[in-house]
Amino acid sequence: xxxxxxxxxxxxxxxxxxxxxxxxxxxxxxxxxxxxxxxxxxxxxxxxxxxxxxxxxxxxxxxxxxxxxxxxxxxxxxxxxxxxxxxxxxxxxxxxxxxxxxxxxxxxxxxxxxxxxxxxxxxxxxxxxxxxxxxxxxxxxxxxxxxxxxxxxxxxxxxxxxxxxxxxxxxxxxxxxxxxxxxxxxxxxxxxxxxxxxxxxxxxxxxxxxxxxxxxxxxxxxxxxxxxxxxxxxxxxxxxxxxxxxxxxxxxxxxxxxxxxxxxxxxxxxxxxxxxxxxxxxxxxxxxxxxxxxxxxxxxxxxxxxxxxxxxxxxxxxxxxxxxxxxxxxxxxxxxxxxxxxxxxxxxxxxxxxxxxxxxxxxxxxxxxxxxxxxxxxxxxxxxxxxxxxx
Amino acid sequence: xxxxxxxxxxxxxxxxxxxxxxxxxxxxxxxxxxxxxxxxxxxxxxxxxxxxxxxxxxxxxxxxxxxxxxxxxxxxxxxxxxxxxxxxxxxxxxxxxxxxxxxxxxxxxxxxxxxxxxxxxxxxxxxxxxxxxxxxxxxxxxxxxxxxxxxxxxxxxxxxxxxxxxxxxxxxxxxxxxxxxxxxxxxxxxxxxxxxxxxxxxxxxxxxxxxxxxxxxxxxxxxxxxxxxxxxxxxxxxxxxxxxxxxxxxxxxxxxxxxxxxxxxxxxxxxxxxxxxxxxxxxxxxxxxxxxxxxxxxxxxxxxxxxxxxxxxxxxxxxxxxxxxxxxxxxxxxxxxxxxxxxxxxxxxxxxxxxxxxxxxxxxxxxxxxxxxxxxxxxxxxxxxxxxxxx
Numbered sequence: 001x002x003x004x005x006x007x008x009x010x011x012x013x014x015x016x017x018x019x020x021x022x023x024x025x026x027x028x029x030x031x032x033x034x035x036x037x038x039x040x041x042x043x044x045x046x047x048x049x050x051x052x053x054x055x056x057x058x059x060x061x062x063x064x065x066x067x068x069x070x071x072x073x074x075x076x077x078x079x080x081x082x083x084x085x086x087x088x089x090x091x092x093x094x095x096x097x098x099x100x101x102x103x104x105x106x107x108x109x110x111x112x113x114x115x116x117x118x119x120x121x122x123x124x125x126x127x128x129x130x131x132x133x134x135x136x137x138x139x140x141x142x143x144x145x146x147x148x149x150x151x152x153x154x155x156x157x158x159x160x161x162x163x164x165x166x167x168x169x170x171x172x173x174x175x176x177x178x179x180x181x182x183x184x185x186x187x188x189x190x191x192x193x194x195x196x197x198x199x200x201x202x203x204x205x206x207x208x209x210x211x212x213x214x215x216x217x218x219x220x221x222x223x224x225x226x227x228x229x230x231x232x233x234x235x236x237x238x239x240x241x242x243x244x245x246x247x248x249x250x251x252x253x254x255x256x257x258x259x260x261x262x263x264x265x266x267x268x269x270x271x272x273x274x275x276x277x278x279x280x281x282x283x284x285x286x287x288x289x290x291x292x293x294x295x296x297x298x299x300x301x302x303x304x305x306x307x308x309x310x311x312x313x314x315x316x317x318x319x320x321x322x323x324x325x326x327x328x329x330x331x332x333x334x335x336x337x338x339x340x341x342x343x344x345x346x347x348x349x350x351x352x353x354x355x356x357x358x359x360x361x362x363x364x365x366x367x368x369x370x371x372x373x374x375x376x377x378x379x380x381x382x383x384x385x386x387x388x389x390x391x
Numbered sequence: 392x393x394x395x396x397x398x399x400x401x402x403x404x405x406x407x408x409x410x411x412x413x414x415x416x417x418x419x420x421x422x423x424x425x426x427x428x429x430x431x432x433x434x435x436x437x438x439x440x441x442x443x444x445x446x447x448x449x450x451x452x453x454x455x456x457x458x459x460x461x462x463x464x465x466x467x468x469x470x471x472x473x474x475x476x477x478x479x480x481x482x483x484x485x486x487x488x489x490x491x492x493x494x495x496x497x498x499x500x501x502x503x504x505x506x507x508x509x510x511x512x513x514x515x516x517x518x519x520x521x522x523x524x525x526x527x528x529x530x531x532x533x534x535x536x537x538x539x540x541x542x543x544x545x546x547x548x549x550x551x552x553x554x555x556x557x558x559x560x561x562x563x564x565x566x567x568x569x570x571x572x573x574x575x576x577x578x579x580x581x582x583x584x585x586x587x588x589x590x591x592x593x594x595x596x597x598x599x600x601x602x603x604x605x606x607x608x609x610x611x612x613x614x615x616x617x618x619x620x621x622x623x624x625x626x627x628x629x630x631x632x633x634x635x636x637x638x639x640x641x642x643x644x645x646x647x648x649x650x651x652x653x654x655x656x657x658x659x660x661x662x663x664x665x666x667x668x669x670x671x672x673x674x675x676x677x678x679x680x681x682x683x684x685x686x687x688x689x690x691x692x693x694x695x696x697x698x699x700x701x702x703x704x705x706x707x708x709x710x711x712x713x714x715x716x717x718x719x720x721x722x723x724x725x726x727x728x729x730x731x732x733x734x735x736x737x738x739x740x741x742x743x744x745x746x747x748x749x750x751x752x753x754x755x756x757x758x759x760x761x762x763x764x765x766x767x768x769x770x771x772x773x774x775x776x777x778x779x780x781x782x
Contacts, residue, residue: 039732043739047724068707068732075708076728084724293739316459317466333438333475337467341430341459348434348684348739 005202005229006260006281012378014252014279017370020230020260022088022157023200024080027055028370029260030276032267032362033090033284038063039073039083041359042289043352046085052356053363056088056157058284061150062097065142066135070153078155090284091156092264093206094147095163096234098129124164126181144188148196155198160232161189163206168236175210182208183222190227202229204262211238213250220254230260233280237266245274252279269298269306269365273382276369288362292355295343297322297330298362300388310354315340328360329353364391396593396620397651397672403769405643405670408761411621411651413479413548414591415471418446419761420651421667423658423753424481424675429454430464430474432750433680434743437476443747444754447479447548449675452541453488456533457526461544469546481675482547483655484597485538486554487625489520515555517572535579539587546589551623552580554597559627566601573599574613581618593620595653602629604641611645621651624671628657636665643670660689660697660756664773667760679753683746686734688713688721689753691779701745706731719751720744755782 008018020027034041034049037060041049049057059079064070076082079089101120122130128143142150147162163182166175186205193203205223209215223231233251237244248263255261260281266272267285275283288298295311299322308315308322318336326332330339330353342350368391372381384390399409411418425432425440428451432440440448450470455461467473470480492511513521519534533541538553554573557566577596584594596614600606614622624642628635639654646652651672657663658676666674679689686702690713699706699713709727717723721730721744733741759782763772775781 038736038738039729040738040740043743045720045724045740045744047720067736072707076710076726082726082729082732084729316463319467329436329438333436335467335473338430338473338475341473345429345458347429347431348742349431349436351739352434352743353436 003229003258006258010374010376012373012376013277015276015373015378016279016281017373018260018281020088020158020281022056022202024086024088024157025055027088027282029281030272030366030369030373031055031282032272032288032366033058033282034359034362035060035284035286035289036083036085036089037286038067039079041355042293043348043355044359046083048356049085049359050087052359053367054087054359056090057085059089059091059154059156060097061091061094061147061154061160062142064091064154065094065146065150066133066140070150074153074155078153080155088157089154090158090204090262090282091151091154091160092284093160093162094142094150095206096165096265098131098142099124099165099167101131101134126184128162144185145192148189148192152193152197152201156201158202158204158230159193159197161186161203161205161228163208163234166208166210166235168211168239170210172210172212172215175208175212176215179208179210179215179219182206183219186223186226186228204228204230204232204260206232206234206264207251207255208235209251210236211243211247213246216247216250217254220251224254224256224259228259230262231255232262232264234264241268241271244271245278248275248278248280267362269385270302272365273369273385276373277378277382288358289355292358293351295339295350295354297339297354298358299323300385300390302386302388310336310339310350311343312340322354322357323361326357326360328357330357361391394620394649397649401765401767403764403767404668406667406764406769407670407672408764409651409672411479411672413447413593415477415479415548416446418479418673420672421663421757421760421764422446422673423663423679423757424449424673425750425753426451426675426677426680427474427476427480428677429458430470432746433684434739434746435750437474439747440476440750441478443750444758445478445750447481448476450474450480450482450545450547451488452482452485452538452545452551453533455482455545456485456537456541457524457531461541465544465546469544471546479548480545481549481595481653481673482542482545482551483675484551484553485533485541486597487556487656489522489533490515490556490558492522492525517575519553519576535576536583539580539583543584543587543589543592547592549593549595549621550584550588552577552594552596552619554599554625557599557601557626559602559630561601563601563603563606566599566603567606570599570601570606570610573597574610577614577617577619595619595621595623595651597623597625597655598642598646599626600642601627602634602638604637607638607641608645611642615645615647615650619650621653622646623653623655625655632659632662635662636669639666639669639671658753660776661693663756664760664776667764668769668773679749680746683749684742686730686741686745688730688745689749690714691776691781693777693779701727701730701741702734703731713745713748714752717748717751719748721748752782
């Protein structure tokens with residue numbers, strides 16, 4: 001069944017380039033989605049993110065539910081109006097954060113691989129999750145209907161169905177039972193969404209199933225058969241890149257061809273290259289912005305995992321830019337030595353400039369990648385990136 | 392004696408508008424000088440400050456001496472090159488910070504009125520000041536020659552002579568002896584500067600004398616007669632605005648007409664209006680940027696001391712901008728309610744947007760003020776600002 005809201009224009013092997021159409025405009029895919037977790041891409045404001053060339057950002061259902069609250073954002077005209085962003089927004093399900101709380105911080109600093117926790121989660125049952133707010137310790141509840149209601153109030157263009165983000169360390173039995181409950185939650189999300197969703201809001205289901213091939217296949221088939229507008233791949237993606245890539249391949253293989261596919265929380269260059277090759281259309285990840293705030297710049301250096309730690313003593317006297325030819329304000333106006341100093345002195349300007357650089361890097365990567373698919377030379381392009389030739 | 396590097400083009404009562412010429416270009420006066428204390432206007436980068444319309448910024452001799460060190464900045468090509476700022480820079484003498492250390496923080500948060508302290512100052516004598524670095528506790532020394540040497544290495548366009556910033560709470564006898572030592576230090580600065588200063592660097596002397604009319608007059612005459620390119624008014628300016636204005640008037644009355652005059656550390660709107668009326672040409676102050684980082688916006692509201700605290704509950708649901716018609720990114724793109732949220736959530740974006748607003752406000756005020764002097768209607772303009780009609 002062909003979709004009106006998602007069209008593939010070009011293919012190169014398993015990779016595909018297309019357009020996702022939403023109530024607030026088009027998203028060119030494959031797309032990297034910067035995190036505006038708490039209603040702002042940290043250190044930037046919305047017009048700047050638009051200028052960087054991004055079509056879409058991700059708002060965090062859980063964080064915005066806690067602070068400032070979805071009713072407040074609705075009164076302020078919805079999340080677009082609230083943050084001054086006119087283009088599409090995807091909101092996550094809230095599941096990842098709510099299930100991660102046991103491990104302490106639920107800031108976007110939280111690493112995906114840490115998995116679910118017990119700490120401030122009071123109970124998980126068929127209805128949903130009871131937890132204590134990290135803001136004031138008050139007991140709160142989130143279930144499939146709550147998640148949908150919050151996302152409706154936020155007015156996002158793409159809502160994600162509520163899921164339990166099953167961690168790596170639980171056993172197969174727990175993973176299976178959790179996945180099955182996530183499937184039942186999907187049905188409740190679909191029902192709520194059908195009745196109450198704001199006009200034009202798309203709903204994506206989430207594939208779970210841990211690192212088990214049969215579970216991932218089962219989940220992909222189940223979610224793919226549901227009346228959803230797209231599919232996200234979530235949960236534990238394994239303990240290393242190899243396992244993560246298997247999980248992606250297993251999941252994609254069982255997904256309907258015509259639906260847009262969002263790989264949640266993945267943003268390393270090599271992982272994106274692989275996943276695009278496997279047929280993924282959308283990515284979101286805290287890494288580029290988080291690294292930027294902590295002084296690490298993304299550079300075309302596969303041997304260094306595409307990372308340059310500007311705080312290192314070696315950069316102190318460098319009068320070179322992060323990357324010659326990069327059009328970002330950090331590279332156009334400043335040396336590595338100055339950025340090193342700003343990072344060491346914990347100056348906001350440093351966090352901001354490196355964030356701008358990293359988002360410029362990701363925007364360039366995705367633009368080049370889409371172009372390579374359009375020209376049916378994706379494999380060659382990806383190999384070039386893996387040799388450090390781009391972006 | 393007419394000066395080549397400073398010319399007054401227009402007068403309106405005691406107020407005057409002119410141009411200060413430096414090695415890195417012209418400064419239109421009266422000018423507000425934003426603080427780039429540690430080599431950055433906090434949360435902004437140099438090209439942004441230029442875009443805001445500022446001709447000059449102030450670098451902090453003491454902070455840059457401690458971190459990253461003036462020799463390092465010299466190796467990096469000087470302060471302009473280091474921070475990517477192409478226009479004029481004034482560096483302060485280091486005296487204010489070094490004498491303020493006893494009171495704890497020496498960040499730019501330090502309030503001018505707190506005065507000198509004993510805490511980490513080891514000794515003050517004719518040679519200069521021994522103190523412990525706030526960075527690593529190491530004993531360091533700064534005297535007139537050190538201050539000049541640091542400012543030469545930084546390569547600022549305007550250097551300030553080393554002074555003891557005498558606080559309000561000391562007695563007349565201490566104030567007088569301190570002032571006399573500052574005068575002797577001025578001679579040593581002039582001598583060092585004459586031999587070693589980078590080509591084109593201007594040197595301003597600093598008037599001290601506390602809140603005593605005769606001492607201020609004596610100091611103004613002494614500094615005004617020295618072979619310096621301009622005069623700054625420093626030290627304790629009194630315990631309230633009334634006393635501060637007297638100190639400014641006493642000092643200006645005894646200064647040579649042809650020299651540019653910089654009032655150190657003053658930046659409240661009403662104080663600027665008064666001081667410009669008294670013949671001051673340059674101001675620097677941490678307040679606009681510091682307030683911005685802490686969520687307070689400058690607005691045309693004399694009754695509220697030109698301050699709007701965006702963190703207040705009353706702003707939570709406001710869908711108005713800080714100021715209608717203001718061309719800054721905070722006002723063009725965002726509501727008070729969103730800024731309220733960002734401030735409460737301690738988001739960098741909030742600190743940055745309000746900093747941009749406050750520096751836009753100050754740039755507009757100074758631009759309008761210069762125009763009013765040029766049109767010989769300064770008194771009328773100042774009255775309008777005091778009624779909340781501008782900027």
